[in-house]
Amino acid sequence: MTEVLLEARGISLGYPREQGWQSVLENFDLQLAPGEVITILGPSGVGKSSLLRVLAGLQQARAGSVSLLGEPLQGPHPRLAVAFQDPSLLPWLSLESNVAFGLDFARQPTLAASERRARIDHAIEAVGLQHAREQYPAQLSGGMAQRTALARCLARQPQVLLLDEPFGALDEVTRADMQQLLLQLIARHNTAAVLITHDIDEALLLSDRVLLLGNHPARTLGQWHIDLPQPREQRVEELGALRIDILKTLRRASRTPEPSSEPMPLPSETAHVPGRLHPHSS
Amino acid sequence: MGKHAIHGALGVAGLFGLILLWWLGVHLFGEADGLSARFSPQATLGSLIELLGQAEVYEHIWVSLKRILIGLVLALLIGVPLGLLVGSYRHLEAATTPAFQFLRMISPLSWMPVVVMLMGVGDQPIYFLLAFAALWPILLNTAAGVRQLDPRWLQLSRSLSATRWETLCKVIIPGVLGHVLTGVRLAIGILWIVLVPCEMLGVSAGLGYFILDTRDRLAYSELMAMVLLIGVLGFMLDAMARGLHRRWVHA
Numbered sequence: 001m002t003e004v005l006l007e008a009r010g011i012s013l014g015y016p017r018e019q020g021w022q023s024v025l026e027n028f029d030l031q032l033a034p035g036e037v038i039t040i041l042g043p044s045g046v047g048k049s050s051l052l053r054v055l056a057g058l059q060q061a062r063a064g065s066v067s068l069l070g071e072p073l074q075g076p077h078p079r080l081a082v083a084f085q086d087p088s089l090l091p092w093l094s095l096e097s098n099v100a101f102g103l104d105f106a107r108q109p110t111l112a113a114s115e116r117r118a119r120i121d122h123a124i125e126a127v128g129l130q131h132a133r134e135q136y137p138a139q140l141s142g143g144m145a146q147r148t149a150l151a152r153c154l155a156r157q158p159q160v161l162l163l164d165e166p167f168g169a170l171d172e173v174t175r176a177d178m179q180q181l182l183l184q185l186i187a188r189h190n191t192a193a194v195l196i197t198h199d200i201d202e203a204l205l206l207s208d209r210v211l212l213l214g215n216h217p218a219r220t221l222g223q224w225h226i227d228l229p230q231p232r233e234q235r236v237e238e239l240g241a242l243r244i245d246i247l248k249t250l251r252r253a254s255r256t257p258e259p260s261s262e263p264m265p266l267p268s269e270t271a272h273v274p275g276r277l278h279p280h281s282s
Numbered sequence: 283m284g285k286h287a288i289h290g291a292l293g294v295a296g297l298f299g300l301i302l303l304w305w306l307g308v309h310l311f312g313e314a315d316g317l318s319a320r321f322s323p324q325a326t327l328g329s330l331i332e333l334l335g336q337a338e339v340y341e342h343i344w345v346s347l348k349r350i351l352i353g354l355v356l357a358l359l360i361g362v363p364l365g366l367l368v369g370s371y372r373h374l375e376a377a378t379t380p381a382f383q384f385l386r387m388i389s390p391l392s393w394m395p396v397v398v399m400l401m402g403v404g405d406q407p408i409y410f411l412l413a414f415a416a417l418w419p420i421l422l423n424t425a426a427g428v429r430q431l432d433p434r435w436l437q438l439s440r441s442l443s444a445t446r447w448e449t450l451c452k453v454i455i456p457g458v459l460g461h462v463l464t465g466v467r468l469a470i471g472i473l474w475i476v477l478v479p480c481e482m483l484g485v486s487a488g489l490g491y492f493i494l495d496t497r498d499r500l501a502y503s504e505l506m507a508m509v510l511l512i513g514v515l516g517f518m519l520d521a522m523a524r525g526l527h528r529r530w531v532h533a
Contacts, residue, residue, distance in 0.1 A: 102442030
């Protein structure tokens with residue numbers, strides 16, 4: 001059995017209502033292997049962002065558990081880095097200080113000054129912003145700000161990178177650049193990543209595995225393994241077939257009537273693009 | 283930048299326009315060679331140059347600036363921690379807001395007789411009145427700053443496992459500082475206005491004192507020179523406060 005970095009079991013999310021509880025997401029499972037990139041794909045309102053916050057230890061789930069390297073996750077962990085939808089840069093710090101932010105916090109592993117320096121330099125270089133290190137967030141473009149946020153994650157050398165639609169606010173071209181950059185960085189550092197998105201193409205281009213969430217309350221409608229090598233832009237046919245498959249699954253789920261009290265007996269949908277994709281077995 | 287240059291030039295032109303109006307006012311409405319001639323720009327500038335050549339005026343300026351600084355520091359020492367508290371707790375805010383708004387709207391100068399009775403004449407009542415005047419903008423702006431802290435910054439610091447102390451020092455205080463500096467700028471404006479009448483209270487140095495002194499000596503061109511000087515110094519203080527704010531906010 002392969003090693004599991006991050007594991008989620010039976011995660012349920014919801015919010016309190018006047019009478020009882022409104023369930024948003026039910027019974028979500030995830031097992032992230034080292035170096036793997038998983039995309040959690042789903043329409044708005046299925047609790048994707050909340051789910052990521054649970055995986056990051058920033059929020060309690062209504063039910064279920066998360067463990068990192070076999071240990072239950074109690075809260076934010078130094079081995080986990082989160083990139084939010086918004087770059088969340090601190091406007092009073094220069095780009096460089098933003099990248100360094102948090103490295104010297106008491107609960108982070110202690111770094112020698114030289115190591116710290118090297119990590120910051122390396123992270124800024126990795127996202128190609130050496131020329132702007134003295135600039136302040138107000139002077140950065142959206143793409144540059146998002147790169148800075150990514151560099152801040154990299155400087156911590158996390159084992160797991162959690163990304164919540166980090167490119168959602170970027171224009172098409174910048175977005176494609178950022179996706180490529182992310183792939184390079186993940187490959188170079190052998191980081192595992194969980195990416196939240198509502199963009200099917202982003203999921204298809206970036207991930208080793210796609211988990212599709214949908215329905216009300218949401219659950220995992222299916223998962224697909226993608227074995228295509230990078231870069232994938234040229235693999236339009238294979239990806240196209242998969243795209244249709246995912247959309248079909250989503251549509252089929254939305255046509256099913258409101259779920260009754262019993263759980264849906266639908267088995268996990270599996271990919272069937274011959275030769276390239278194989279069904280997932282866990 | 284071209285735009286900046288144009289704005290700068292327009293500003294300078296406006297100042298010259300002001301001097302022209304001043305000159306016109308004295309010229310048209312006053313009798314030639316009468317009392318009013320002593321208020322004219324020419325006489326004032328002459329006196330100002332003469333005053334600036336003497337050591338005395340610098341002493342008065344220094345005393346006044348020192349009072350401003352002490353008043354401001356006192357107001358910051360009280361206003362910032364109080365503002366952080368009030369901004370952090372909704373109930374405390376609800377409990378204190380009407381009282382603060384009430385106190386804020388009482389002209390600090392109206393406390394003058396009470397303060398002099400309690401503290402006697404001298405620097406102490408001036409420090410008290412100045413601190414009291416400067417407290418409100420600092421307190422209220424700090425509290426507003428806490429309320430407007432970006433929740434994403436707090437989420438970030440949490441995701442980096444920051445301790446409470448780290449969050450306070452690295453996120454909350456720097457995040458509020460821009461608002462505190464806005465408060466400081468407003469406070470300096472108020473301080474400068476309140477200072478001059480405060481210094482007319484039985485002290486023997488300072489710009490306010492010097493105004494009364496010139497009046498008593500019937501040195502009207504010197505009086506106008508002091509008015510001009512107060513304006514120039516206030517303008518510079520405000521520019522400094524603005525510069526500080528800009529430096530911090532990087533906007």
